[in-house]
Amino acid sequence: MEGLRSGYLFPEISIREHEHIQKNPNARLIRLGIGDTTQPIPDIITTAMAEHADALSTTRGYRGYGAEQGNMELRMAIAETLYRGTGVKGSEIFVSDGAQCDISRLQMLLGSNVKVAVQDPSFPAYIDTSVIVGQSGKLEEKTGKYSDIVYMNCGAENNFFPDLSTTPRTDVIFFCSPNNPTGSAASWKQLKQLVDFAKTNGSIIVYDSAYAAYISDESPRSIFEIPGAKEVAIEISSFSKFAGFTGVRLGWTVVPEELKYSNGFPVIEDFNRIVCTCFNGASNIVQAGGLACLSRDGYQAVCNVVDYYKENAKILVEAFASLGLKVYGGKNAPYVWVHFPGMSSWNVFNEILEKTHVVTVPGRGFGPGGEEYIRVSAFSHRENMMEASLRMKKLFR
Amino acid sequence: MEGLRSGYLFPEISIREHEHIQKNPNARLIRLGIGDTTQPIPDIITTAMAEHADALSTTRGYRGYGAEQGNMELRMAIAETLYRGTGVKGSEIFVSDGAQCDISRLQMLLGSNVKVAVQDPSFPAYIDTSVIVGQSGKLEEKTGKYSDIVYMNCGAENNFFPDLSTTPRTDVIFFCSPNNPTGSAASWKQLKQLVDFAKTNGSIIVYDSAYAAYISDESPRSIFEIPGAKEVAIEISSFSKFAGFTGVRLGWTVVPEELKYSNGFPVIEDFNRIVCTCFNGASNIVQAGGLACLSRDGYQAVCNVVDYYKENAKILVEAFASLGLKVYGGKNAPYVWVHFPGMSSWNVFNEILEKTHVVTVPGRGFGPGGEEYIRVSAFSHRENMMEASLRMKKLFR
Numbered sequence: 015m016e017g018l019r020s021g022y023l024f025p026e027i028s029i030r031e032h033e034h035i036q037k038n039p040n041a042r043l044i045r046l047g048i049g050d051t052t053q054p055i056p057d058i059i060t061t062a063m064a065e066h067a068d069a070l071s072t073t074r075g076y077r078g079y080g081a082e083q084g085n086m087e088l089r090m091a092i093a094e095t096l097y098r099g100t101g102v103k104g105s106e107i108f109v110s111d112g113a114q115c116d117i118s119r120l121q122m123l124l125g126s127n128v129k130v131a132v133q134d135p136s137f138p139a140y141i142d143t144s145v146i147v148g149q150s151g152k153l154e155e156k157t158g159k160y161s162d163i164v165y166m167n168c169g170a171e172n173n174f175f176p177d178l179s180t181t182p183r184t185d186v187i188f189f190c191s192p193n194n195p196t197g198s199a200a201s202w203k204q205l206k207q208l209v210d211f212a213k214t215n216g217s218i219i220v221y222d223s224a225y226a227a228y229i230s231d232e233s234p235r236s237i238f239e240i241p242g243a244k245e246v247a248i249e250i251s252s253f254s255k256f257a258g259f260t261g262v263r264l265g266w267t268v269v270p271e272e273l274k275y276s277n278g279f280p281v282i283e284d285f286n287r288i289v290c291t292c293f294n295g296a297s298n299i300v301q302a303g304g305l306a307c308l309s310r311d312g313y314q315a316v317c318n319v320v321d322y323y324k325e326n327a328k329i330l331v332e333a334f335a336s337l338g339l340k341v342y343g344g345k346n347a348p349y350v351w352v353h354f355p356g357m358s359s360w361n362v363f364n365e366i367l368e369k370t371h372v373v374t375v376p377g378r379g380f381g382p383g384g385e386e387y388i389r390v391s392a393f394s395h396r397e398n399m400m401e402a403s404l405r406m407k408k409l410f411r
Numbered sequence: 412m413e414g415l416r417s418g419y420l421f422p423e424i425s426i427r428e429h430e431h432i433q434k435n436p437n438a439r440l441i442r443l444g445i446g447d448t449t450q451p452i453p454d455i456i457t458t459a460m461a462e463h464a465d466a467l468s469t470t471r472g473y474r475g476y477g478a479e480q481g482n483m484e485l486r487m488a489i490a491e492t493l494y495r496g497t498g499v500k501g502s503e504i505f506v507s508d509g510a511q512c513d514i515s516r517l518q519m520l521l522g523s524n525v526k527v528a529v530q531d532p533s534f535p536a537y538i539d540t541s542v543i544v545g546q547s548g549k550l551e552e553k554t555g556k557y558s559d560i561v562y563m564n565c566g567a568e569n570n571f572f573p574d575l576s577t578t579p580r581t582d583v584i585f586f587c588s589p590n591n592p593t594g595s596a597a598s599w600k601q602l603k604q605l606v607d608f609a610k611t612n613g614s615i616i617v618y619d620s621a622y623a624a625y626i627s628d629e630s631p632r633s634i635f636e637i638p639g640a641k642e643v644a645i646e647i648s649s650f651s652k653f654a655g656f657t658g659v660r661l662g663w664t665v666v667p668e669e670l671k672y673s674n675g676f677p678v679i680e681d682f683n684r685i686v687c688t689c690f691n692g693a694s695n696i697v698q699a700g701g702l703a704c705l706s707r708d709g710y711q712a713v714c715n716v717v718d719y720y721k722e723n724a725k726i727l728v729e730a731f732a733s734l735g736l737k738v739y740g741g742k743n744a745p746y747v748w749v750h751f752p753g754m755s756s757w758n759v760f761n762e763i764l765e766k767t768h769v770v771t772v773p774g775r776g777f778g779p780g781g782e783e784y785i786r787v788s789a790f791s792h793r794e795n796m797m798e799a800s801l802r803m804k805k806l807f808r
Binding site: 015018024025048050051052053054055056057059060061063064065067068069070071072073075076077078079080082111112114115117118119121122123125126139142143146147148258260261262263284287288290291292293294295296297298299300303393 | 412415421422445447448449450451452453454456457458460461462464465466467468469470472473474475476477479508509511512514515516518519520522523536539540543544545655657658659660681684685687688689690691692693694695696697700790
């Protein structure tokens with residue numbers, strides 16, 4: 015625990031935001047920092063949850079413990095709706111209370127004796143949980159990296175995909191696509207390379223597809239679209255950004271039967287044991303909501319909300335591009351990744367906050383590879399997007 | 412992971428139950444095994460959850476991420492309703508998705524370099540999570556115990572409280588009261604001994620009070636009723652058995668500010684970091700239900716359901732006692748702990764299942780100290796209690 019730096023990135027930003035409000039009580043703050051959904055959940059989904067909750071007060075509708083792995087109906091619906099054609103079965107899907115929680119459960123499974131690789135920059139939870147379970151060495155002040163963790167650089171110069179020819183072998187590769195924070199989605203060809211790399215090295219890929227619903231082009235929405243991926247990959251995903259469930263809490267993890275340790279033992283059996291021992295299933299009310307998200311009308315309604323955020327992202331991309339800045343992401347992800355060459359990302363973050371009252375995230379918070387960048391979230395109301403764009407144009411023009 | 416035995420106890424029992432149904436398709440099975448609540452949740456509580464769910468479809472009522480530690484209103488209500496007079500503050504309460512989940516998060520915090528003690532018998536999750544994070548040595552076939560874990564024997568001969576004068580020092584002591592499975596609640600005097608023991612040894616007590624609502628006598632409902640406990644104890648608890656939330660999922664953990672490592676660093680800061688990194692808060696819908704449980708009318712309604720189960724427990728105690736068997740528990744807990752001297756608990760379990768179609772839990776599943784016992788759960792409908800009692804009387808008379 016001592017090895018972890020001062021704070022977790024997002025609570026840290028909340029603190030700075032809070033201080034800013036104290037100093038500027040009359041400013042109209044726009045929060046494009048923490049990627050938190052803002053649009054109401056379609057009522058076909060909330061009604062399903064409300065009805066499930068109401069039924070719990072009846073003898074007929076009351077339910078106690080459910081299966082730790084989730085209701086089979088929901089597991090089947092996830093497989094059929096989101097993994098059609100990939101061969102992923104309902105029995106390989108473990109429903110959870112969110113992707114972040116499953117990352118730490120996976121880390122409990124992996125333990126301290128494995129070596130991990132992460133994209134740099136990337137979502138901080140991979141590295142932070144690695145440090146907690148003892149997979150890393152010390153934080154090196156000079157580089158800002160933990161020893162014993164492999165940082166796979168993903169910058170504009172390599173099109174946000176790591177150079178695997180120079181990447182050392184690790185037991186585990188955390189890979190997030192569409193990437194948080196860069197907003198970049200790996201192509202089929204790139205993911206094929208990654209799967210082949212893992213296969214050659216006997217590595218397990220932990221693939222985070224929490225933003226898959228935002229993909230607009232031909233990029234795969236799941237690692238399991240790649241042939242052979244079931245032998246090397248686990249996929250973590252979530253209803254948070256897909257259906258506005260950030261506060262409602264629902265996610266899932268796919269552990270394919272084909273994935274085995276070098277001794278031939280199936281990983282799914284160990285993960286099942288972790289889920290039964292360290293978790294007791296996602297809330298039954300919330301699972302009813304998840305099922306409604308995957309109904310025909312629910313799915314359409316949820317996709318409409320995703321489209322709304324994607325339109326927001328387009329507005330942000332246009333605003334920053336019009337200022338002559340290099341802008342990445344936004345097309346396949348609700349995040350826009352803006353380059354400020356030669357500048358410190360915390361300085362950019364502070365300047366934007368002070369002068370425009372817009373909260374962003376300094377890229378440095380996602381790893382050394384995020385320096386010179388800021389992440390801007392498209393999760394907000396449309397009028398905030400327009401207003402934030404105006405303020406940026408005034409500041410940087 | 413390899414160090415864990417075949418399966419987790421409760422899924423194991425489900426499998427045996429399933430096999431029994433296959434063989435006896437017409438038998439009317441009564442499930443008094445897994446301690447799973449059966450009575451509807453009072454509608455003042457389900458209505459609060461349904462209203463919260465409905466509001467999420469409105470611009471005004473929508474909420475995204477909440478605080479990882481839980482809504483402060485709920486944290487305050489837990490402190491004021493359940494910890495009145497103990498000095499526990501809302502800021503020391505971390506709301507979670509259940510006690511079992513918090514046990515594993517605590518184990519992530521503790522890591523592999525600590526030595527733990529557990530009551531024998533006890534709820535299997537303490538030992539199983541210890542094995543997962545690497546605190547234990549191998550399972551010794553002869554004793555049925557893991558090396559490097561201290562088993563504190565709690566049997567009828569010591570009134571289900573360990574002999575601390577012969578208990579070796581450990582870094583952590585898992586202690587569950589009212590105990591699952593024995594149903595025994597430690598007295599004030601016993602808990603004072605435990606706190607003093609921990610203080611002398613510099614140990615942390617992880618106190619599981621998930622069944623506190625079932626206490627009928629003067630036994631403390633929280634370790635924090637003992638002076639000085641805030642310097643040595645963490646308390647884990649849950650809405651599962653208190654409010655029928657087994658499938659709804661809500662719990663909490665108290666980490667007092669006064670609890671410090673030997674180097675003076677407050678444990679609460681590390682636990683907060685774990686919660687922010689490995690967890691994303693309990694479902695906001697469910698938290699609204701928790702708050703309703705602690706309202707004046709909600710609390711009364713929930714207590715009425717607890718009383719119903721306590722009446723069930725009384726029926727079970729009387730039934731087994733009338734057969735001349737030694738029966739423990741049932742007064743301060745929803746579990747009855749029945750002694751079958753000289754017999755194997757799995758044999759007793761199997762015999763009862765085969766001949767009466769009643770599912771119980773073999774005491775051996777809770778550790779070597781549970782041999783010769785079975786646990787019978789009072790969580791069921793009244794008519795099942797009456798029927799199970801009748802069948803037992805026929806079998807053992």
